[in-house]
Every structure is written in C-alpha cells, then in structure tokens.
Amino acid sequence: MSEFLLEAKNVSKFFGYGFLGRVKFPAVDNVSFHMESHPKILTLAGESGCGKTTLARILLGFLEPNEGTVLYKGKSVHHLKRKEKKWFRREVQAIFQDPYGTFNPLRSLDGYLYGTAKNLLGMSREEASARIEEVLSFVGLLTKDVLGKNPDEFSGGQVQRISVARALLPEPRLILADEPVSMIDASLRMNVLNMFKELTEKQGISFIYITHDLATAYYISDEIAIMYRGMIVEEGPADEVLLGQHHPYTKALVSSLPEPGKREKWLKEEVNPPGMEVKEFLAANCKYADICPDKSDKCLKERPALLDVGNVKVACWLYE
C-alpha cells in the first residue's frame, strides 16, 4: 500500500506529428508528482498548450500514457480490474470547464443525477433522492428547482454548481477540476472556489485544480506545479512558488498578471512571449531556453531535472 493518494511516475504521452506522424510530439513529457493522503488542493497551472488537460485525462484514466504509471492508492489506474474500475470512478470524480458540455442539453438533469446514483452507488430511487437533495443543498440549490429541468434552463454558474453536485454524489475522495470557473462570471467565481475549499477542509476531499489563472490558484491551493510545454518546471507550496518565483518562466507569468497597483511597470517592462510551440516541445535541452533572459550555454545543451531549492523543486540550471 502506497502512502500517497495519487502518484504520477515519469508519465509521458506522445502524439504523432509531421509526415505520417513520425515525429513524436511529447504533449506530456516525463511528469512526476504525488499527492499525500492528507486532504489538500493541488494546482496544475500553465498556459494553453502546456499539456495540463492531456495530463488530466491521463490521471483520470481516460488516456493511457506511452511511458510511466499513475497510481491511485497504490493501484495503477490504467490496469484496473473490472470491480476496481467502478471503485475508482466512485473515488475520483471530474468537473470540466464547459458546464454545458458535461450535460446533454436535451436530457433532463434527473437522468444524470439518478443515473450516477444508481450506476456508481447502486442506490434505490428513494436513497438516491435523499442523497441528491443533500448534494444539491450543499451547492446552494433546491431539488424542486433542478429536477425535471434541462441544462439550458440554467445559467453557466448554476449548471457548474449542478456538475459539482453530481461529482459529490458518490462521496469521492479526489476531485479533478479542469478550468472549472473560467467560463463563470467573476462575481460568481469565488462561490465555486470557496465551495472547493470547504469540501477539502470539512469533508476531506482532495482536489486537483487545473487552471491558467494564477490569482485563483494562489487563493485556493496548498501546492502548485507550474507546467511549460509538457513538463513541470517548478513545484512546491503555493505561497513559496508564486511569491518566491524561482523559475524564469514562473517569474514571467507572475509579472504579466495585470494588477492595478503596478500599472507603470506592467505597461513599460519588456515582455517576451513564448515562441514556436512545436520547436520548444521537441527541444532536447531546456524548453524555455529560447526565450529565457537568464540562459547560459548549459541550458542550450542539456535539460535540467527538478532540483531542490528549500521546499520548492525547480527545473532550472540557475539553481544547480
């Protein structure tokens, strides 16, 4: 029995690219991390095309990696036996970016909620009703307002709360939320994030929060891993990573956050946006070297492994 709740060991996923797909394009490149059993929120942060959604699909068992393994409570999620699969789907739930995409717009919500209760938990109609009422009330909705209606009768924020309720039905141990608030208006966003915090603190549910938004990541997460071109370039406690900013890429990300207080600096300082995606993904040296302001000869030749800098791990030769 592993001591970790979830552990990814050297996970890589290649997609074919170029003529007949002969170039192997590493969407996820040798990623390792773990989550301890103690309930907490871990953020995987990065910009579009950094591989965070591909990694999420691998962690959920939807996609098999070409290399490496993912262990959930010590069991490989890609080699589960039939019974274990059902157990895994109860324990690990997902919430996605587009709440309308989660539900078929023509099907009433009853089907989803009762279906989940019946298929995953084997509940009778009555047991299911009680549990559905419980989870809906947790997300601040009344059963009578939800059942019998179709998803398109609700606003985005409401549908996202219903998808949180659906994820809570089987009393999961881990919820993976992929950009869960990016399509919700700012005035309602915090309600969903506060809900995640409360679930972690009071119900002991761990979260993997996948986002490009560092401000919300800082607000809710205990730990954070910053991804760039398929790799983790910096990881550690959220405060230390986001306020300490060791990797030059983390620095670039944080300094680009618009903050009204630093208007002059934000407008005047030179920015260097990432360049050719494909080239950087395929690079055998440090993938950030092309645009890094602090690069040395070594960065152009060799790829840095994650190095310990206090509580933080950083993949950068500066910290050798």
Place this chain on the structure above:
Amino acid sequence: MDLLLKGLDIKGGYELQEAYVDAVSNVSLELHRNEVFGIAGESGCGKSTLIKILYGYIEPPLTLRNGLIELYTNDGNTLEISSLSPDKLRKTIWWRLVSYIPQNAMNVLNPTIRIRDHFAEMYREHIGLEKSESYSKAQKYIETFGLPNDVLAAFPHQLSGGMRQRVVIAISLLLEPNLVLADEPSSALDVINQRAALTFLKNAQENLGNTLVLVSHDMSIQGVLTDRMALMYAGKMIEVGETQEILENPLHPYTKALTRSLPRLGDKAQRRGLRGQPPDLRNPPQGCRFYPRCPSPQPICQKEEPKISETQRDHYVSCWLV
C-alpha cells in the same frame, strides 16, 4: 475636455421572434480625445452590444430603438453615426475614423492569403495603392510597431495566436483612426501574450494620441490600462468615473462586489461572490435592475429606477443609496 464622441440615451437590443431583449437600455456616454476608456461588466451586460452600436454596425436581429451618436472630427465636423447608411459608414467612417476589433479577432484573418496581402487590400481599397508599393509601405509600417519582418510573408495559421492578434491590431490602426473600439482583445490569450497584445495596443494609442475603448470583463485589466471606465449591469450603465477612483472607492454595490471578489497574489483573505443571477433581459425587472441581488436593498429600489448622476466630480453612479 476635448470631446470626440457623444452617445445620448442609447436604447438598442435584439428583436427576436418571441421577444425583445433589452440589451442596452438608455445609456449615455462621452468619449474624450486621447484617452483609454474601459467598459466592464459580466457576460450579457450589454457591453459588446454597446460598442457595436457606437460603431454603427447594426444588423438584424440587433436594432437601435432610440439614441443619438455624434462623432466630432478633427476638422470640426459633426457626423451623426446613428443616422448614416451602411454604405456611407463603410466609405467614410469605418477604418478611417473609427476601427472595430471584434472578439476573437485573431480568427478574422483570411487563411488563404498572406499577411502582406491583408495590408495590400487595405491600401488598395482605401488609398488606391498598387501592390508593390503597398508591400514596401506595409514593411515600414510593421517595423514601427516592432513586429518581426517575416510576419508579412506568413499565412495566418503559421503565426501564434498572440502574433495574429497583434497583426489584427496593426491592421485596424493602419489608417490612423481617431477612435478604436476593441472588444475583449485579449480574452483568448495567455497572460504573457495578453500583456504583449495590450501593451502593444496602449503604445499605439499613445503614439497616435487617439481614443481607445477597451471592452473587458476583467477589472484587473481595466486597472492597468484604462484612464476612465464605465460599469454595465443588465443593459444599464451603473457607474462611470476615473479608473483608479472606481477601483479604490467604488460606490455602486455591484462595483463593490466585483472589486472585492478579485483574488490577488499575496492576499489569502476570504473572498465572497454575489448571490443570484443577472435578470432575464427579455423581461427586465421594474426599478433598479440590480435590486434582486443587492446586499442592501431599499423599498424604493424595487419601484423606481435610479438615474445616473454625478456624486463627486466626474464620478457618476446610479444607485438610491448614494
């Protein structure tokens, strides 16, 4: 203050088969020369509809029910945008005097022609330049923006989203318009590219000394880029003023809630969102449109709509509490 555009009592919305959606309701505004003016608010508040109306781009189901929009040109003429025909708008106003950068603008480039031919087409259409001459002009033009030269020979798909966005911005500024209307110009971009595109837009505005209207739901972006800003809620303009003043001293309860719910690095204090949802604009509530969600509603709010009025110098609010 040197006035560039005045909008009076604008009422416009979507004429659908079953109902009328009151997307922009009795909005008045003034834009000054050489300023960045922000319009903020959440999805469905009418901010995109408002700038379409300011541009004169009114196609069914969008209709303008009421309102006057006047543009004051550099040579002292007054042009009434709200009453010009689409043909006249296309020939004399669009691109030359007013440019519009729509949402997801990086996808408006024609995928089958090279970037330089996008420029050539603009030069031919509006100035009547030959192709060879426009190529060399385009080259000089993009150099002044600090864009790499090889961009011109590329097809749109060969460029990153951030670069395409900067190209679209450069094209929109080609004829040096007095007014640029940009609708969420960076919402599809990552933070670093977002910063590059927005500082690009801001630098261009400073160089040309023209007026930029920036529609963005993101209050932090408003804070770093705009001089003055307006907040919209459910089709109404609820607060207008200097950006720094609004962020530091918001008066409308909706603005207060928005600024308070913003998470910031280095600050873990509990943030609260608002309860409820914006109203259905097919059937907007009587009285104040924010009333059903307001944390401190008064009896009058339900009955009568508050007028927008100046509470402090250049700071306008529509709320009974203020």
